[in-house]
Amino acid sequence: MQVYEAPLRDMRFVLHELHGLERLQQIEAFAEVNEELVDSVLEEAGRLATEVLLPLNATGDAEGCRLENGVVRTPAGFPEAYKTFREGGWPSLASDPAYGGQGLPECVSKLVEEISCAANLSFSLYPGLTHGAVQALAAHGSTELKDIYLAKMIEGVWTGSMCLTESHCGTDLGMMRTRAVPAEDGTYKITGSKIFISAGEHDLTENIVHLVLAKLPDGPPGVKGISLFLVPKFIPDADGKPGRRNGVMCTGLEHKMGLKASATCQMSFDDATGWLVGAPHKGMAAMFTMMNEERLGVGIQGLGVCSAAYQSATAYAKDRLQGRSLSGAKRPDLAADPIIVHPDVRRTLMTMRANTEGCRAVGIWVAQAVDLSKHAKTEAERQAADDFVALMTPVVKALFTDLGFETASHAIQVYGGHGYIREHGVEQYARDARIAMLYEGTNGIQALDLVGRKMPSNMGRLLRSFFHPVADWIEANRTHAGVGPMVAHLERAFGALQLATGTVGERGLRDPEEAGAAATDYLRLLGLVAQAYMLVRSAAIASDRIEAGDDESGFYQAKLTTAQFFVDRILPQSASLFLTIKSGKASTMAMPEMAF
């Protein structure tokens, strides 16, 4: 059975004890954000997740979406759940108060997203896509467009979609065929077909606002000729109410491995009326505003699945009786011991737990930097935070989603044969999680973004936004009484990362294929070190708390154990990643195409 309760204690630890709200509280916009406020938001989100979203997760998977005469019907209960979600103010949590948003920090909003994705990933896609569309519109849209659309989208009365992919072009948007022709009234006529459009059509809201990439007639070839347009399903009338039906239709729903309650639409634009967002031919820049926002969000989806899969597997492992502990029966009163006594089951659960907590701590580190990048007082602070966000966005996206799928697969393994049966619910986690490694840029593309764009950017300045704090912390904590030996593990892996960075950077300058061949392993290595840094830092805090006699519930001891497990059993992957990176591109590229 799918089991999930928001892990509030760990979330509070990450927000308040590990990262702290202090830096944010110095910012005027967040002056009133305090621990109590944040905790009550998270608690409410947890209640919504358990009471409203989780019960629809398995039923939504079984029922799926239906397309009827161009209208998409979401599964039973989804429209009501969305109404509850909207009325609770959840869509507007971190949005601009100028347009009705609540202006909470991203680091709080991302935890709410984690909770909602853990409880029901398919559901979370409907409001999820709107965030990116709002960001793009806010950053690049005209005042007129913003006034008509932003408040409605932020409130969640209307949702957004991102229409980029066409069947023959996903990663390579330069081959796009959708066309935009200027009309006399300043609008554009959009014609073309898009695929893989999440929430492109549904029955949750009265209107849907599509942000569509298309080519203007005078656009230069390739990605430099792409512009961004806003295309509403219903064109707002003078009162801002949904008016005339626009020429955009859902022509098909994809049949997918999972995420079945999320409508993945084939969209057809037939002389649809659109409004230009940003400058002509500058659509890619606007697209990346959406995309970067969404990439962090997709990473959080992976984290959400990690958390749900861990909790479900743990509940089962405590309940399922099978065999006896190798160190003697633990529950002689029962026919067998619960399987959590077995070392290999524990190894699996601890792997799931350490990765989940590691990702959560990294994710909130990056989300807090998003807040600082937008709101910090000085340009230097904003730039430093932005550097870090830019560096870590591909890492969060790829690492968290790889681990989401791995963790879901671990959950299946803990369940044994029962994990393969749909009624138990954990195989759904694996099917749902698999998409996150693909959309918003495959994880291979994330790795290329990291080594090809982020790493060389500004002479390595982005990298330093990660390397410096890690190096400083290691330096300051090498002799920490509680976690010194763990710091040594971290330092060794960090050393491997530094060497690997030099190797990839140097070879990549000479030959971009060298960077390309190393990219995925390098991203994973950086991600491992980031997780280890967060977990060992958490352990240091926990150790200090225990030292101060403050561990009634055993929470801090568990933090220490989890960090120790990570450095013992997961971080050593850094050794092999270093070797594979060092081996270079030769054997990867040597095979002639015809020999495949």
Place this chain on the structure above:
Amino acid sequence: MQVYEAPLRDMRFVLHELHGLERLQQIEAFAEVNEELVDSVLEEAGRLATEVLLPLNATGDAEGCRLENGVVRTPAGFPEAYKTFREGGWPSLASDPAYGGQGLPECVSKLVEEISCAANLSFSLYPGLTHGAVQALAAHGSTELKDIYLAKMIEGVWTGSMCLTESHCGTDLGMMRTRAVPAEDGTYKITGSKIFISAGEHDLTENIVHLVLAKLPDGPPGVKGISLFLVPKFIPDADGKPGRRNGVMCTGLEHKMGLKASATCQMSFDDATGWLVGAPHKGMAAMFTMMNEERLGVGIQGLGVCSAAYQSATAYAKDRLQGRSLSGAKRPDLAADPIIVHPDVRRTLMTMRANTEGCRAVGIWVAQAVDLSKHAKTEAERQAADDFVALMTPVVKALFTDLGFETASHAIQVYGGHGYIREHGVEQYARDARIAMLYEGTNGIQALDLVGRKMPSNMGRLLRSFFHPVADWIEANRTHAGVGPMVAHLERAFGALQLATGTVGERGLRDPEEAGAAATDYLRLLGLVAQAYMLVRSAAIASDRIEAGDDESGFYQAKLTTAQFFVDRILPQSASLFLTIKSGKASTMAMPEMAF
């Protein structure tokens, strides 16, 4: 689209050039087995796979099985395909000629299984389960039972099933509740419920022969009180034709993540008439005869999926146009280059290829040892081969099935977003492959079998059946002109395996939980070294052939490149596995149960 053609060239290489048929040909039973015969069998199997089995793979997945009034309907085309399969003589390939089998070696039969699993895993389960049942019956059944059942099962006119699992007991069969009560005529009345019974009921054959574990009234508690019974769906009449319907029914079909065209049945036995197979209370021994046979077979299922996923991904990567090569456009005549030019795509494809070829070579090594263990002339030879089979069975099962799922997931990644869409067919590989990590003993159980039973058995004698040939070959080839540097990689990983073996063995003697905590990593380490040994040996052969001027097709050069890739990019995992094994059980076992 699912693409598959039997990889006949590599199969011939593995059988004839790497392992060779010479040792088998010295055995009377295989005196007439030669390369031509084997090649024509494989070629025919390839034709059957491509023409009959592959076209039903996706349709079978979409349609699934239906239970109607106790009768299971397999998907459209399956009954006809099974008829073709049976009439082609495929079920009896490696079976005992005394009962109508063709007596071909297991190493040939396992390649045919690979081909059939690659083309249609669900289909392959129906004849697949019969093999294990035949082995158990042949080894433990009375002459009377063998005379009635074996020929029919070997011919494939009747299929077999293995009824072990109950809903509350899978791994821990000691908790079994199914009962057998002796009747006056020497038969038994079987009553109880079983779950997860592959091919427990279907419409492919006129009869189904269930091998059922149950407890006799006077049986001691736990697994020592379990006996094995033969329970036919229809009790054969005096002419050996299916007669009276027996009290065994399919009461439900499992809804599964994948493998949907394979009927996974809930079976109810209600005073069903059964015959004892083997001695009372010795059912576990008979069960392990089936199980060991099936575990090798399940490993081959993983290999089959690897092969199919690799071929499908390769075809797509050559066809899909997206982006330009980092070293300059490779196909300036096209709108973009095929994605196979991109280093990260190649890394993925090469990983899939190297693992597939590595598993195939290991699998046939073990399968040939199965032949020698049964048919070699001297007891010493048979024992040595049996040692090796016993050691490697859990490795083949767990490693190949882990890699089957990983490789299928890689295929999805190569397809990008399209990989998530059911019509493209590769997500089915992942869903189908996932079960193989679970059934016939989860992969965690395989690892425990390796470190807990096989490793300490006879003072490490089983281990030496692997260590000695590897050490000897390394010794003899350290200075091989073509592959010397690869041998050095192999030697380093082999050294890590030897050290890890000492560590696990020594600690495990003192504390079984130490072995348990290391088990999964140790199995993977041994598997990696086995693959590397096979691939580097293959490369040495290839290098010699190239040296001799014999590489018109580039096949041998590809072997060299694949082995080099494996030692560069996959074998380094041995470094991290060694570290995780060395770290011990402490952090794995430290968390109190209530802290999870």
